[in-house]
Amino acid sequence: MTDVVVALDVGGTGIKCALVDRDGVSHHTERHPTGAGQGAEAVIGNILGIAEGLAGKALADGLTPVAVGIAVPGVIDEDTGTAVWSANLGFRDVPLRDLVAARLGLPAALGHDVRTGGAAEARLGSGRGSRQVLFVAIGTGIAAAHLVDGTALAGAHGAAGEIGHVVVRPGGPACGCGQFGCLEAVASAAAVGRHYTELAGVPATAADVATQLGRDDLADRVWRETVDALADGLVIAQALFDVERVVLGGGLAEAGERLLEPLRVALRQRLTFHREPQLVTAALGDEAGCLGAALLALDALPATDAVPALDNVEAP
Ligand SMILES: [Zn+2]
Incomplete structure (x- = not known):
């Protein structure tokens, strides 16, 4: 079975999602409305439900979901996995990483949308x-x-x-x-x-x-x-x-x-x-955030599960 990570790029209006394998290849993509007009609680519920649905889709397709990566806009504390502040989503100190990990029973990582998109460009796109x-x-x-x-x-x-x-x-x-x-x-x-x-x-x-x-x-x-x-x-x-x-x-x-x-x-x-x-x-267009969220999830896996294929940047 091929391992995949569940990746979500949460924007003010839409959520771009993908199942991405260890080589950075997307096996499935989806888009959903964010529902920001319904308030922060509703957005959190949407994110959890969509992530769960994607993990289920992976299993149904014979893939093994191993981690979840989520990119959101605003001020993000990546170390604690907290969406500290996001004007678009109404988030204030939302412990999104832990919420997702608890719901799916998988390791999770939370990142800032531009930083995750940038990481994808640096590793897989124009920054290579x-x-x-x-x-x-x-x-x-x-x-x-x-x-x-x-x-x-x-x-x-x-x-x-x-x-x-x-x-x-x-x-x-x-x-x-x-x-x-x-x-x-x-x-x-x-x-x-x-x-x-x-x-x-x-x-x-x-x-x-x-x-x-x-x-x-x-x-x-x-x-x-x-x-x-x-x-x-x-x-x-x-x-x-x-x-x-x-x-x-x-x-x-x-x-x-x-x-x-x-x-x-x-x-x-x-x-x-x-x-x-x-x-x-940039080379990856509006997929950069989603691919970056996937990289974040892969990076969050235990070191023994390291993903050398994605680390095309040579070690010093
Ligand atoms: Zn200004």
Whole structure:
């Protein structure tokens, strides 16, 4: 029987799920609504029920479920398996890891969505081959994960990597966090759409702006300002982390070279003594969080069950 882990990536609107074997191959995927509108208790109930259903599905398919990995947004204490705070899900100090482990009778692990997605990119996606990777997710918000040898550094309180709340435009647009001019408030995919809509007076998304580049002066202007802000943020990150490779994910990264090419130039203009990181886009798309949750579950297995196949990063 093939061993699989039950992986769940819990988002504000949907839960992506998979059964993943020790080689990182998905045997089954499912999607469910999160049900966040019904409150935290309902979301917890949904997560437990879905995880149990997936373990049952594995057994029915002749697979052996051996562990559970769950990725959630917000502030996550991975050591205690606690969802400390999550605005989208209404979580406050939810001991989710232990709840899942008790319900399924399997070892479980809890991780932060961007850190688990980053770990998947570092080990299975665009970060492969680099020991020091910064994964930056640019979507509705902006968040990052610093991966060293495929493992995300969570910080003392589970809140590392909040590059979206580095102030790059003092006195700039208000941010949801309470500050003004945060990177997220000026350069997230949501901010790009908002900025263009304000200037042009017609509703537009970041994807619309990207397709208008070279044909629409306003789109060019918004994009240039976005690239400049991102470069300002990345040069701070590079000063702090000195990574080998920066992997850009999230909706804005779908612009590909239209984003990467000017961003490389803008970054180069700002770097002085720092070493220039390679700038690439993510490879795993919206499956990264789920695969990362699976890696977390595999990592949580006893050492004798180590999974060398997934650890493609060479030991020092
Ligand atoms: Zn902020």
